[in-house]
Amino acid sequence: MSTAGKVIKCKAAVVWEPKKPISIVEIEVAPPKAHEVRVKILATGICRTDDHILSGSIKANFPVIPGHEATGIVESVGEGVTNLKPGDKVIPLFLPQCGECTVCKNPEGNLCEKNDLGVPRGVMYDGTSRFTYKGKPVHNFFSTSTFTEYTVLHEDCVVKVDAAAPPEKVCLIGCGFSTGYGAAIKSAKVQPGSTCAVFGLGGVGLSAVMGCKSAGASEIIGIDINKDKFPLAKQLGATQCISPLDFKKPINEVLFDMTNGRGVDYSFEVIGRTDTMIAALASCNMNYGISVVVGAPPSAAEMTFSPALIFTGRTWKGCVFGGLKSKDAVPQLVSDFMAKKFCLDPLITHILPFDKINEGFELLRKGKSIRAILVFGDEQHTRK
The missing domain is CATH 3.40.50.720 (NAD(P)-binding Rossmann-like Domain)
Structure with missing residues (x-):
């Protein structure tokens, strides 16, 4: 049964306030609006920046769903989206590339003016969130929020990659x-x-x-x-x-x-x-x-x-x-990985099911992991 145009209920990792553990709860994810894409997350890495949200050292609007380093599959697209379709394998981009601002047009610039990094808003371009918990809005993080089974991204913040790319590896190309x-x-x-x-x-x-x-x-x-x-x-x-x-x-x-x-x-x-x-x-x-x-x-x-x-x-x-322009660089880096120009395996020390997210953060804090990758649904398996 198609989920396009419908609200999806799914599991997500929510941080309610700084210095509190992440809790996995059932949220509602609204359909994408114009120029937005709803994505089913397959694998997502735990980055030190995500831990800064938990510790409070980086500002965020709470409650928030962290995560910004992932691979997923397009579930549905909003009106006006022409470069992506359901079934496409994609990588969310915490640094957008709108292609229209002065930074995007400058060959040396990459900090697109549409970014949500410096003074985080935690919402979509229209000022609203696509996430709710018990009827109340939940903020997004870095325009991505990948610690959830489904997320919604503006088309500036997502790019199609090689369909054969292994999600639990190429998610690292989304950030780390x-x-x-x-x-x-x-x-x-x-x-x-x-x-x-x-x-x-x-x-x-x-x-x-x-x-x-x-x-x-x-x-x-x-x-x-x-x-x-x-x-x-x-x-x-x-x-x-x-x-x-x-x-x-x-x-x-x-x-x-x-x-x-x-x-x-x-x-x-x-x-x-x-x-x-x-x-x-x-x-x-x-x-x-x-x-x-x-x-x-x-x-x-x-x-x-x-x-x-x-x-x-x-x-x-x-x-x-x-310093990379995200939409230009990510697909090329995935292609280079598939062509064996570099290897990502040594960077991945743990692959864990999504519900072990707090364990993944503990591994990071204790210096026992380089990258712990969380996997969802059919992707779930463990390593090391």
Whole structure:
């Protein structure tokens, strides 16, 4: 029986207020309105940014359904949608690409003006939500909300991908992999033969390592206080790994010592801490070093640093989604994955059924997972 045009009742993971566990409840998902798409989620990754919603360090409107890294199947489309149809395999885009704003039209821009990142609204473009619980609205997150069996997306926030792509793997291209890989390839434009330092070896940091290797960097130094991550980092391209806890001097001085006093050509902060952002900048060559802020900082964070760090020539920049234009990049990255140009398997340490979502978050917080993937319905199986 077709569900098009009807309200769908399904399970969703809702956060009622900060610092409270996620609870799985039955919600109602309204049909898509004009230029919207309703999607059945097949697999979704647990990202550190989702945990920031639970901790309250990133602002959101509550109650909210988190999740922004997923693969799904189009269930139905609203009026005016011409580039997608029911049955298409898609990846939701937390960073929209409307194609019409000044940012989308600029070849170097990717932070579409339709984004819901800085001052989150938690609703669709028309100011309303498609989610309700017991008759009351529930907010969406980053225009996506993938911790639910069904979600509704504006057509700016979803893109069709290869129908044969395995959902529990390519969902990573919706955030974690693309953010790290793109930071190296697109934002930093890492050059062959260069020296790189990656601060933080979680899923995004390891993807940055992969990007640096793909770009031809000759030396890639991985930095993390959790040494359990070192073997995988080296497997993916890191030439050496160090822990700041093993040194009495600041880590930026350690990196200068390791590079014969020059500093690294490129550094990537993939943690979201202001102190490591400054350390990553200070680790760069003072004339031409480039440091990229990749990790999402807490909403209220501020920092103080010496202007001498950039006066001498260093470049300090940030990027969202690796600087990539989402609709253009995601299908191509999926195609590259299918062509075996890179492998996502090492980044996936756990595959769990959706109802074990809180267990997935605990694995993340304890440093026991790189990426835990939640799967729904027929996709459910466990690994590791």
